[in-house]
Amino acid sequence: MAEEKKTARKKIQAGDLMNRIMADYFYGLNEAATTGKRKVAWCTSVGPAELLRTMGFAVHFPENHGAMLGATRMSTDLIPEANAIGYSPDICSYLTADIGSYIKGITPLSKAYKGIESVPKPDVLVYNTNQCRDVQDWFAWYSRKLGVPSIGVTSPKNVNDVTDAHIDDVARQIEALVPALEEISGSKLDMERLRETVSLSRECTELWKKVLETATAAPAPLTFFDGTIHMGPAVVLRGTPEAIDYYKVLLAELEQRIRDGVGAVDEEEARIYWEGMPVWGRLRQHSELFATLKANVIASTYCSSWIFPAFDGRDPFRSMAKAYLELFIVRSDAYKERYIREMLAKFRIDGIIYHDAKTCPYNSNSRYGMPQRLEAATGIPGLVISGDLNDLRCVSDEQTKTNVEAFIEQIAEGR
Numbered sequence: 001m002a003e004e005k006k007t008a009r010k011k012i013q014a015g016d017l018m019n020r021i022m023a024d025y026f027y028g029l030n031e032a033a034t035t036g037k038r039k040v041a042w043c044t045s046v047g048p049a050e051l052l053r054t055m056g057f058a059v060h061f062p063e064n065h066g067a068m069l070g071a072t073r074m075s076t077d078l079i080p081e082a083n084a085i086g087y088s089p090d091i092c093s094y095l096t097a098d099i100g101s102y103i104k105g106i107t108p109l110s111k112a113y114k115g116i117e118s119v120p121k122p123d124v125l126v127y128n129t130n131q132c133r134d135v136q137d138w139f140a141w142y143s144r145k146l147g148v149p150s151i152g153v154t155s156p157k158n159v160n161d162v163t164d165a166h167i168d169d170v171a172r173q174i175e176a177l178v179p180a181l182e183e184i185s186g187s188k189l190d191m192e193r194l195r196e197t198v199s200l201s202r203e204c205t206e207l208w209k210k211v212l213e214t215a216t217a218a219p220a221p222l223t224f225f226d227g228t229i230h231m232g233p234a235v236v237l238r239g240t241p242e243a244i245d246y247y248k249v250l251l252a253e254l255e256q257r258i259r260d261g262v263g264a265v266d267e268e269e270a271r272i273y274w275e276g277m278p279v280w281g282r283l284r285q286h287s288e289l290f291a292t293l294k295a296n297v298i299a300s301t302y303c304s305s306w307i308f309p310a311f312d313g314r315d316p317f318r319s320m321a322k323a324y325l326e327l328f329i330v331r332s333d334a335y336k337e338r339y340i341r342e343m344l345a346k347f348r349i350d351g352i353i354y355h356d357a358k359t360c361p362y363n364s365n366s367r368y369g370m371p372q373r374l375e376a377a378t379g380i381p382g383l384v385i386s387g388d389l390n391d392l393r394c395v396s397d398e399q400t401k402t403n404v405e406a407f408i409e410q411i412a413e414g415r
């Protein structure tokens, strides 16, 4: 059994800059909503944010708010509020926590940012079902509650190869949103600006990819747990120069760590891949658990999902459609297995953690034999941990700890 000693991962200095950028973003949203100077659009995480930004909307991402509810451990008490009005405890706990927070009239934003009292009231809700159906149901609730339109894209799922037919379908659906958005925003879409925004998203994506790929170095200069925090600008500010400027700073710091031979975790011995969502309310505990065992969780499907190589300012609608379709969560198991095998080789992974999140089957890839198939094909062992992104009632800390300790021991013995 490993020695009981808490080891924290090393602080990333750029984090202070990120906190300022994120604060500016949230204050900007709040100002838009409270003064009416700009219209507010809510958008799903891989919805058409580039289009909304180009059309002058301040863009709020409810999933980001859901993650904040999880990370602040507010969600477990709020989920029952949504359950009480008919939203099952088995569906997305971002959805139930977020709706619960609305019903109760509380938000972590007011604790983090003085003067912000609530999430920004939307003028329009824009979804893409590329990730799941829950986002459409989530926005439908707010649409009924607040009397604002909910519009979006219905995406194919379980896609093996993304074909022209898929791209045509989704590109047409994105273009079809324009007249309604023009009416709400009161201004015409400027195609030149859309090209610029898509190009900025592309640049952001390339830098974020470089940031994550610094972890191919041994020791790795960052962890998955850092990644879940530092992906904030890539999630809420893609398509802006602020996100790009931030990732240049972060990348420089991580490259310096590599030159200095500094790892995010002292004495890195085991290199772990995380498949699935983080347990937001346990980021610190999980980070300490792995670091104490001299294991670094260095790569993940989740953080890499904000890499969109398809964005191309020369062909904005089709390239947005392609980017939103190429997302891991949209793809078939055959594609996902190829993708993970490439990641295992690129990051020289010793073991895989599969987080089976009770309320998100879409991000839980351990239910149809994938761990067994990947282990047979690569010889790299996997461990499934049961938990949830936000509902801590589904998380067993003791069991996770015991299983992870045994798993890291097994990797050490197999070396």
Ligand code: SF4
Pocket (backbone or CB within 6 Å): 063, 091, 092, 093, 094, 095, 131, 132, 133, 134, 135, 359, 360, 361, 362, 363, 389
């Ligand atoms: S993908 Fe999962 S976590 Fe994300 S919105 Fe859908 S159900 Fe919720």
